[in-house]
Amino acid sequence: MKTVLCAALAAVTLAPMAAAQTGNPPAAPTAPAAPAAPAAAAAKFNLDTPIQDIVADAKAKAVLDADLPGLTTHESYEMFKSMSLKQLSGYAADKLTPEVLAKTEKNLAAIK
Numbered sequence: 001m002k003t004v005l006c007a008a009l010a011a012v013t014l015a016p017m018a019a020a021q022t023g024n025p026p027a028a029p030t031a032p033a034a035p036a037a038p039a040a041a042a043a044k045f046n047l048d049t050p051i052q053d054i055v056a057d058a059k060a061k062a063v064l065d066a067d068l069p070g071l072t073t074h075e076s077y078e079m080f081k082s083m084s085l086k087q088l089s090g091y092a093a094d095k096l097t098p099e100v101l102a103k104t105e106k107n108l109a110a111i112k
Helices: 002-021 051-055 058-067 085-089 098-109
Strands: none
Touching (some): 051 058, 051 085, 085 098
8 A cells, every 4th residue: 555655646746857857848827717608598487497386487377378278287287297398298299299399488488
């Protein structure tokens, strides 16, 4: 164990000397990365938002009621309310078609 520790310590302390002997200049310090530009404001609700979170907002619930009538009053609502519309579409592909989801996503994104 001492041998491994000594070898690692030697490698760390001798590495700068080896670089100096080979004529390679030490690496110049890099400038800190520029701060990222502020991201475009993300939509408040999308297809990945849990349905119960959408229903908790009156405007968002109105979108669901208009675009997906019967979803919030469905007899199994309690079982799927924690799922997102994207997740639920795997179980109800005939009702949650790509066109219906696209329309709902657009209407949810318009909520401010």
